[in-house]
């Protein structure tokens with residue numbers, strides 16, 4: 001049995017969840033509180049406090065570094081998903097670094113503004129403290145004040161991805177590769193609060209997003 005330990009709105013968790021949905025395998029999700037990572041600490045034997053973590057039978061897979069894709073690579077190999085073909089090696093790395101830095105960095109702030117709607121009240125103190133320790137005092141109020149500018153930056157940041165879809169149904173190919181799921185995860189976090197839509201000018205991304213929400217490995221036989 002495959003188990004994904006997650007927060008449902010986390011960009012990096014949505015990446016892995018959408019890969020599992022694409023694969024069409026049975027899996028279960030275990031949601032943990034944002035402010036209590038004890039299950040992660042336990043299953044990784046004190047090596048990580050981050051989500052996502054994947055349990056695949058007796059194997060526990062988690063990201064050992066900032067710049068790794070251990071979980072996606074495991075699922076790719078195990079389920080033969082074709083997410084990391086040699087043809088796009090290197091290029092995918094450059095793209096996911098941009099996605100997990102620039103796009104994620106805008107999307108999570110825009111979502112976190114609404115934290116009171118998805119973090120239980122008893123966890124607010126720990127959540128705000130965690131954010132302020134990393135991003136400075138008053139960061140959530142600052143992001144709220146900057147909301148329009150952050151949205152504008154996100155629209156600009158997504159422009160190259162919109163352009164990549166001019167001639168193709170997915171970012172690199174006729175079928176989804178890892179970066180498609182990575183972008184889908186970052187946008188899933190941005191959209192999680194329900195307060196936003198994808199930027200209106202990016203019509204191709206709208207269609208791609210709709211396609212990604214339904215795409216299955218079985219659609220690409222052979």
Ligand SMILES: N[C@@H](CCC(=O)N[C@@H](CS)C(=O)NCC(=O)O)C(=O)O
Pocket residue numbers: 010011012013049050051052063065066067068
């Ligand atoms: N590069 C990692 C990043 C994972 C990550 O940053 N997860 C966040 C939640 S979205 C986390 O657990 N951060 C540690 C913390 O909040 O203390 C990945 O791709 O999985």
